[in-house]
Structure formats: C-alpha cells, structure tokens
Amino acid sequence: xxxxxxxxxxxxxxxxxxxxxxxxxxxxxxxxxxxxxxxxxxxxxxxxxxxxxxxxxxxxxxxxxxxxxxxxxxxxxxxxxxxxxxxxxxxxxxxxxxxxxxxxxxxxxxxxxxxxxxxxxxxxxxxxxxxxxxxxxxxxxxxxxxxxxxxxxxxxxxxxxxxxxxxxxxxxxxxxxxxxxxxxxxxxxxxxxxxxxxxxxxxxxxxxxxxxxxxxxxxxxxxxx
Ligand SMILES: [Zn+2]
Ligand SMILES: [Zn+2]
Numbered sequence: 001x002x003x004x005x006x007x008x009x010x011x012x013x014x015x016x017x018x019x020x021x022x023x024x025x026x027x028x029x030x031x032x033x034x035x036x037x038x039x040x041x042x043x044x045x046x047x048x049x050x051x052x053x054x055x056x057x058x059x060x061x062x063x064x065x066x067x068x069x070x071x072x073x074x075x076x077x078x079x080x081x082x083x084x085x086x087x088x089x090x091x092x093x094x095x096x097x098x099x100x101x102x103x104x105x106x107x108x109x110x111x112x113x114x115x116x117x118x119x120x121x122x123x124x125x126x127x128x129x130x131x132x133x134x135x136x137x138x139x140x141x142x143x144x145x146x147x148x149x150x151x152x153x154x155x156x157x158x159x160x161x162x163x164x165x166x167x168x169x170x171x172x173x174x175x176x177x178x179x180x181x182x183x184x185x186x187x188x189x190x191x192x193x194x195x196x197x198x199x200x201x202x203x204x205x206x207x208x209x210x211x212x213x214x215x216x217x218x219x220x221x222x223x224x225x
Contacts, residue, residue: 043076064159066095091144140181164201
C-alpha cells in the first residue's frame with residue numbers, strides 16, 4: 001500500500017485491486033481520524049501507517065458510507081484500537097442488514113449490529129463538524145452517503161460520490177440512484193475544494209471548474225437511458 005501526504009493534515013493510503021481503493025488519515029489536534037476503512041487486508045497497513053505518522057493514537061473512524069469496500073478493516077483495527085465508528089443515520093439500517101442497499105436486492109449486513117453510531121446533528125438535522133472534518137449528506141450512491149470537508153486544508157474527502165479518470169470527474173460505479181447522486185455533487189460547487197479525493201480514482205484539483213460540464217454530460221446520458 002502506498003502512503004502519500006496530500007495536504008498539511010491529510011495522508012491518503014492506496015491499495016490497487018483492479019481499481020484503486022483509498023482511505024484517509026487526518027491529523028487532528030490530538031491523535032488522528034481515519035476516514036473509511038477499505039477491505040480487511042488493509043487493516044495491518046492502516047495501523048502501520050498511523051504508527052509511522054507519529055501524530056498520536058487513532059481517535060475515531062468516520063465512514064462515507066457502509067459498503068463492504070469501505071468498512072472491511074474496522075474489525076481488525078478495533079481489536080487494536082477500540083475507537084468509535086461514525087456514519088450517517090440513514091446508512092445504519094442498510095449496513096446492519098435490516099434494509100437492502102438497492103431496492104429489490106437482498107439485505108446483507110456489512111458491519112455488526114450496534115457498532116456504527118450516527119454522526120451528530122443539530123436540531124435542524126444539519127451534521128455537526130467532527131474534529132477537523134465537516135460532514136455533508138450526499139445521498140444517491142447509498143442512502144446515507146456523506147463527504148467530509150477539511151476547511152483548513154480545503155480538501156474534500158468524497159468517498160464514492162464520484163469516480164475519476166485522467167483528472168476528470170466520472171460518475172461513481174454501482175450507484176442505484178444516479179439522479180440523486182448528481183444533485184448531491186452540487187456540494188463541490190458550494191465548497192470549491194482545492195483538492196477532491198475519490199475512493200476509487202485519482203484526486204482532482206479545483207474540481208468545481210469541471211462540475212458544470214460533468215453534470216451536463218451525465219444528465220444527458222441519464223435522459224437517454
Ligand atoms: Zn460504495
Ligand atoms: Zn466503494
């Protein structure tokens with residue numbers, strides 16, 4: 001696995017398995033936050049990377065969503081560091097196997113019941129910042145998909161909101177509700193991150209500049225399906 005520092009406070013860890021698979025380690029005032037947890041075989045590498053950074057212990061795991069390729073290493077990481085795991089509340093019924101991820105599909109748990117806690121919200125249902133990262137609800141790829149914005153570094157950790165190819169925005173794979181995903185991508189125009197990080201693709205600089213063209217192309221494609 002490859003560990004790369006992508007901004008003042010963030011490192012990305014990449015595994016290549018037919019497609020790239022990234023998780024992110026964020027240096028906080030005390031300790032680190034892990035965003036997403038890849039597949040089971042990444043556990044050792046993630047723990048090693050956290051040790052190498054010497055930025056203090058792991059404090060929490062924040063998930064963009066609960067698909068199996070984003071939660072796989074949690075069990076083994078928590079055997080060493082039993083930290084809390086946060087995810088959007090709309091994701092919990094799916095990842096605990098009470099509801100299918102796709103309409104008509106069989107429900108299947110990707111995490112053990114009671115382990116994932118809902119991301120804290122204010123009285124209006126807005127997600128609250130968790131240490132240095134602000135989560136934003138971006139449904140479509142999954143019901144409780146969120147992205148995490150690091151305001152200081154201007155980096156958006158976008159999970160499976162997009163994929164990318166040769167520095168260009170592409171739609172995410174295996175997405176049951178593409179219309180909703182396209183609506184959710186407006187967050188990039190709102191936040192204008194300097195760097196957009198994508199789980200299954202390379203990063204994109206100033207992605208807001210591409211957003212209009214991406215939305216036009218994908219909306220046209222959707223209309224023709
Ligand atoms: Zn996914
Ligand atoms: Zn994924």
